[in-house]
Amino acid sequence: MFELSFIWAGIIAFAVLTYVILDGFDLGVGILFPFANGEQEKATMMNSIAPIWDGNETWLVLGGGGLFAVFPLAYAVVMPALYMPIILMLLALIFRGVAFEYRWRTERWKPVWDVGFFGGSTVAAFMQGIALGALVQGIDVADRAYAGGWWDWLSPFSILTGFAVVVGYALLGATWIILKTEGSLQRQMQGHAWWLGAGTLGFIGVVSLMTPFQDPVYFQRWLNLPGSVFSVIMPGAVIAAAWALFAGLNAGKDAQPFLAALGLFVLCFIGIGISFYPNIVPPGLTIAEAAAPDESLRFALVGTLVLVPLILIYTGYAYWLFRGKVNPEEGYH
Amino acid sequence: MFDSLTAETLARMQFAFTVSFHIIFPAFSIGLASYLAVLNGLWLKTREQTYLTLFNYWKKIFAVAFGMGVVSGIVMSYQFGTNWSVFADKTGPILGPLMAYEVLSAFFLEAGFLGIMLFGRERVGDGLHMFATAMVAFGTLMSATWILSVNSWMQTPAGYSVNELGQYVPEDWWQIIFNPSFPYRLVHMVLAAYLTTALVVGGVGGLHLLRDRTDASARRMFSMAMWMLIVVAPLQILAGDAHGLNTLEHQPAKVMAMEGHYDSHPDGAPLILFGIPNPAEKRIDYAVEIPNLSSLILRHSWTAPLAGLDTIPDEDEPPVAIVFWSFRVMVGLGFAMLGLGLWSIWRRFRGKLYDDKWLHRAAIMMGPMGFVAVLAGWITTEVGRQPFTVYGLLRTSDSLAPVAAPAVAASLLAFIVVYFFIFGAGTFYLLRMMNKPASTPHLGLEDGPIRTAGLTPVMQTDRDAIPGE
Numbered sequence: 001m002f003e004l005s006f007i008w009a010g011i012i013a014f015a016v017l018t019y020v021i022l023d024g025f026d027l028g029v030g031i032l033f034p035f036a037n038g039e040q041e042k043a044t045m046m047n048s049i050a051p052i053w054d055g056n057e058t059w060l061v062l063g064g065g066g067l068f069a070v071f072p073l074a075y076a077v078v079m080p081a082l083y084m085p086i087i088l089m090l091l092a093l094i095f096r097g098v099a100f101e102y103r104w105r106t107e108r109w110k111p112v113w114d115v116g117f118f119g120g121s122t123v124a125a126f127m128q129g130i131a132l133g134a135l136v137q138g139i140d141v142a143d144r145a146y147a148g149g150w151w152d153w154l155s156p157f158s159i160l161t162g163f164a165v166v167v168g169y170a171l172l173g174a175t176w177i178i179l180k181t182e183g184s185l186q187r188q189m190q191g192h193a194w195w196l197g198a199g200t201l202g203f204i205g206v207v208s209l210m211t212p213f214q215d216p217v218y219f220q221r222w223l224n225l226p227g228s229v230f231s232v233i234m235p236g237a238v239i240a241a242a243w244a245l246f247a248g249l250n251a252g253k254d255a256q257p258f259l260a261a262l263g264l265f266v267l268c269f270i271g272i273g274i275s276f277y278p279n280i281v282p283p284g285l286t287i288a289e290a291a292a293p294d295e296s297l298r299f300a301l302v303g304t305l306v307l308v309p310l311i312l313i314y315t316g317y318a319y320w321l322f323r324g325k326v327n328p329e330e331g332y333h
Numbered sequence: 334m335f336d337s338l339t340a341e342t343l344a345r346m347q348f349a350f351t352v353s354f355h356i357i358f359p360a361f362s363i364g365l366a367s368y369l370a371v372l373n374g375l376w377l378k379t380r381e382q383t384y385l386t387l388f389n390y391w392k393k394i395f396a397v398a399f400g401m402g403v404v405s406g407i408v409m410s411y412q413f414g415t416n417w418s419v420f421a422d423k424t425g426p427i428l429g430p431l432m433a434y435e436v437l438s439a440f441f442l443e444a445g446f447l448g449i450m451l452f453g454r455e456r457v458g459d460g461l462h463m464f465a466t467a468m469v470a471f472g473t474l475m476s477a478t479w480i481l482s483v484n485s486w487m488q489t490p491a492g493y494s495v496n497e498l499g500q501y502v503p504e505d506w507w508q509i510i511f512n513p514s515f516p517y518r519l520v521h522m523v524l525a526a527y528l529t530t531a532l533v534v535g536g537v538g539g540l541h542l543l544r545d546r547t548d549a550s551a552r553r554m555f556s557m558a559m560w561m562l563i564v565v566a567p568l569q570i571l572a573g574d575a576h577g578l579n580t581l582e583h584q585p586a587k588v589m590a591m592e593g594h595y596d597s598h599p600d601g602a603p604l605i606l607f608g609i610p611n612p613a614e615k616r617i618d619y620a621v622e623i624p625n626l627s628s629l630i631l632r633h634s635w636t637a638p639l640a641g642l643d644t645i646p647d648e649d650e651p652p653v654a655i656v657f658w659s660f661r662v663m664v665g666l667g668f669a670m671l672g673l674g675l676w677s678i679w680r681r682f683r684g685k686l687y688d689d690k691w692l693h694r695a696a697i698m699m700g701p702m703g704f705v706a707v708l709a710g711w712i713t714t715e716v717g718r719q720p721f722t723v724y725g726l727l728r729t730s731d732s733l734a735p736v737a738a739p740a741v742a743a744s745l746l747a748f749i750v751v752y753f754f755i756f757g758a759g760t761f762y763l764l765r766m767m768n769k770p771a772s773t774p775h776l777g778l779e780d781g782p783i784r785t786a787g788l789t790p791v792m793q794t795d796r797d798a799i800p801g802e
Contacts, residue, residue, distance in 0.1 A: 054447060055444035057407065058440045060407065064410045065435070066433050067414075068413060068425050069433040071425075072425020075413075076419065076422035083415050083744070086411055087744045091748070093404060094755055095751075095755065098400055098404060098759060100400060144422060145418065145422075295502065296426040296427070296430050300429070303434050303437055304437060307438055307441075314446070315445055317445075318445055321449065
């Protein structure tokens with residue numbers, strides 16, 4: 001019998017991963033927005049995510065709300081520690097979220113909302129990366145509260161992870177557009193996906209090599225069992241995913257590059273999980289310490305076990321409904 | 334700019350600012366989602382074109398308002414942690430699961446079916462599209478239910494105990510969710526959302542009737558809105574009264590502030606209609622009052638004694654002036670809504686509903702007043718809860734996150750600039766859409782050049798489409 005708190009750590013991890021890959025590709029589409037040539041390509045790119053972005057972002061609310069529910073101490077420590085990046089991310093998400101509606105409501109200000117869509121997507125991705133880097137570096141906790149200053153999150157390492165996430169999301173976005181479009185836009189994105197893929201792999205390498213130096217405990221996680229098993233498997237799995245990505249791009253496949261890019265993200269996420277476990281907030285706050293009382297965990301778990309599968313079903317249905325290539329001539333009439 | 338203010342004051346300003354902006358959109362979209370479901374249902378049942386026209390018109394307005402609600406709402410779900418982390422740590426075991434249920438049972442439902450409602454009629458057929466529309470409406474109501482349960486628990490906490498870490502932990506979920514003020518608050522807020530929407534629809538209908546009294550869509554929406562108003566406004570006054578009695582039982586200090594009763598009245602308290610609160614002297618200056626009426630309303634007896642703020646320790650007293658004024662604004666607007674409803678029913682039975690230009694002008698004037706009343710009501714209940722975040726248990730000053738004042742000041746300034754820019758633009762687009770008759774196919778891009786031929790973008794074939802439609 002597992003501890004409830006560990007089941008919940010798994011559920012929260014699942015919600016965050018789902019958020020990262022779903023909003024990852026639609027933020028990525030925003031990051032690539034300036035590469036669109038002309039209004040038709042812009043419309044196609046935006047329409048490829050218009051019916052689903054809102055559902056994707058709901059996973060972010062679940063990540064925040066879920067953390068508040070089941071690991072209130074982690075939520076109470078992380079949010080003040082990452083105050084600036086979180087607030088900037090929220091403001092950036094506002095800009096890109098309203099752009100979906102606003103750009104169709106005005107001709108004169110359309111360029112403003114297009115810039116907002118690109119800028120908002122990029123800044124949101126960058127801040128998420130910074131937040132990740134700051135978390136890996138560890139957060140000062142004393143007496144059930146954040147004990148550091150309001151600039152602690154800023155470091156060369158967190159800026160590196162910020163750029164890594166922007167490039168990684170752009171790769172997801174490029175491969176998503178490859179999946180959803182055809183013609184010149186698709187060909188252009190196949191070109192971009194090449195260098196974005198190379199960039200993502202480069203960042204994965206550098207961040208992986210630097211992570212153990214952020215805290216010696218990460219060395220032990222990866223060098224001792226069971227982590228050491230993954231130390232052997234991970235590089236091979238990353239190489240396999242990278243091969244699938246580039247082979248898919250070269251062969252002009254529709255779905256394979258996207259799935260391979262998703263695979264890279266899942267692998268990175270597992271890697272972060274191995275580094276963190278059994279902490280929820282490095283360096284010292286464990287999953288068990290941060291958890292709410294069992295009564296809260298149990299009550300929330302009942303609804304989650306019923307509702308999350310339902311959510312996955314109707315979200316899947318919405319994706320299936322809007323499947324296939326985006327045809328700007330046809331639209332969604 | 335904010336140099337002289339403490340981190341606590343800044344954090345309170347920031348929360349008040351962001352939550353006030355946010356509540357405007359749900360207040361509208363809860364009612365509008367239900368209205369859309371009704372319109373779509375009537376269209377499917379009667380196949381009368383005006384229902385479909387109105388559905389497509391309000392659907393586009395809904396999409397813009399809903400988008401603004403989503404992005405301003407994401408901010409709220411993180412602000413408990415960024416600015417009120419001690420509150421989050423202490424109340425998380427109780428409030429967290431309720432908010433998680435809101436996300437799981439409401440937000441995903443809305444987001445999942447919104448795309449189908451907006452874009453999918455042709456793809457899924459009428460039946461499933463109706464189902465999706467109903468699910469969006471149901472989702473907005475579910476969301477209201479959970480978040481009002483959360484807020485009500487902060488007002489009238491129940492079903493908890495305190496653990497060794499100082500956290501409030503659940504003892505009885507039933508008592509937590511159905512805490513004493515929850516049913517009253519839920520009914521009051523959902524009715525407020527319906528009233529707000531009815532007033533907006535009525536105002537838009539009135540505007541287009543003034544321009545063209547034969548406009549079939551305008552007539553239909555005006556008539557529907559006025560029916561809604563005459564049914565819901567009286568109900569809301571009754572619900573508000575019941576809610577007030579509930580507050581008197583559980584949060585007497587709030588009612589004292591609302592009433593402006595600084596002093597106790599052992600032989601029946603007067604109803605102060607107007608006056609200027611004077612917090613320094615602890616009295617209401619220039620009070621216009623009706624003797625004993627407050628006792629009659631609150632205790633159903635002319636001479637029932639009512640305690641005043643003199644029985645409350647100073648450090649537990651809410652800011653009287655704000656609550657006193659916001660309460661009067663809300664009640665005054667509530668009666669104005671009832672007045673508009675009565676006027677409309679009188680003209681309707683005279684067969685003049687579509688001819689009385691002054692009625693239409695009044696409806697336009699009242700169009701935005703639902704929002705004002707909702708904000709005034711929330712200010713009354715939230716400021717009236719002070720100086721506590723969890724009433725009687727956790728003080729606001731003990732709930733604060735350890736974030737330095739300059740960081741909070743910077744973020745507050747950023748929120749103010751961004752919100753006025755973004756939501757100002759959004760409101761402008763909404764008003765511009767509402768300014769066009771429901772039958773216009775060009776609700777979207779009206780000004781500016783159309784794109785050159787050859788590109789053949791989506792919008793050229795159907796300029797009023799929402800992205801991709």
